[in-house]
Amino acid sequence: MPVREEITLGMPVRDALVILAEGNVGAATVLARVASGEAGGDILDIFHLDDMNMRGIQIWVAYKDWAGEDLAVFLQGVRHHDARMIECVNAVGRLGNYAWLAVKHWQEDGERRRIV
Numbered sequence: 001m002p003v004r005e006e007i008t009l010g011m012p013v014r015d016a017l018v019i020l021a022e023g024n025v026g027a028a029t030v031l032a033r034v035a036s037g038e039a040g041g042d043i044l045d046i047f048h049l050d051d052m053n054m055r056g057i058q059i060w061v062a063y064k065d066w067a068g069e070d071l072a073v074f075l076q077g078v079r080h081h082d083a084r085m086i087e088c089v090n091a092v093g094r095l096g097n098y099a100w101l102a103v104k105h106w107q108e109d110g111e112r113r114r115i116v
Helices: 013-021 025-035 043-051 056-066 071-079 083-097
Strands: none
Touching: 013 025, 013 043, 013 056, 025 043, 025 056, 025 071, 043 071, 056 071, 056 083, 071 083
16 A cells, blocks of 8 residues: 655655645645745644645645635635535545545544545
């Protein structure tokens, strides 16, 4: 089973953003905006995304499809681990677009690397 690379508190922010973007340009753009402080974003939001096991295309789907490309709405969903946002991301994944589940909190779910 493939494993997603972990991010840690001690790593440079740039490295964490590259890991979370997983090569998806849209996700990288959203993450850069969040890390720059746009719409009140901050580095803690990056860890919220990691806690929800959201990376790459999942971040782009949450931003584009669920939040309607509104960064403030996206950040609210991230900060509240919004169940509707997670379901939107997982619904797209169930169509075969990616194999990873977004979860409310990976520690509570028991396994962060579950494949849909």
